[in-house]
Amino acid sequence: MRTCKGCGSPILWIRTEGGKSMPCDPLPVGYREREGARGKILTRGGHIVSCDFTNDPTAETGYMPHFATCPNAADFKKARKKG
Numbered sequence: 292m293r294t295c296k297g298c299g300s301p302i303l304w305i306r307t308e309g310g311k312s313m314p315c316d317p318l319p320v321g322y323r324e325r326e327g328a329r330g331k332i333l334t335r336g337g338h339i340v341s342c343d344f345t346n347d348p349t350a351e352t353g354y355m356p357h358f359a360t361c362p363n364a365a366d367f368k369k370a371r372k373k374g
C-alpha cells in the first residue's frame with residue numbers, strides 16, 4: 292500500500308469510471324447518496340457521488356477521497372503532480 296507524500300497516511304488508489312486513479316483513505320465509510328450534498332465519496336465501482344456521511348451500519352460504504360481529509364492537502368497536490 293502506498294502512503295501519502297503529504298502526511299504519510301496509507302492511501303488506497305481507486306480507478307474511477309473516467310479512467311483516472313484517485314487517492315482515497317483506505318477505510319470504507321458509510322454514506323447515503325444525495326444530490327447536492329457537500330460530501331463526495333468514491334464508490335467501489337469507481338463512481339463519484341455527492342452524499343451525506345453516516346455511521347449507520349446498513350448504509351452503503353465507499354471511499355473518501357484523501358484530498359478531503361489530508362491535513363497537508365496543499366503539499367499533497369504538489370506531490371501528486373510530480374507523480
Ligand SMILES: [Zn+2]
Pocket residue numbers: 295296297298299300357361362363364367
Ligand atoms: Zn495526506
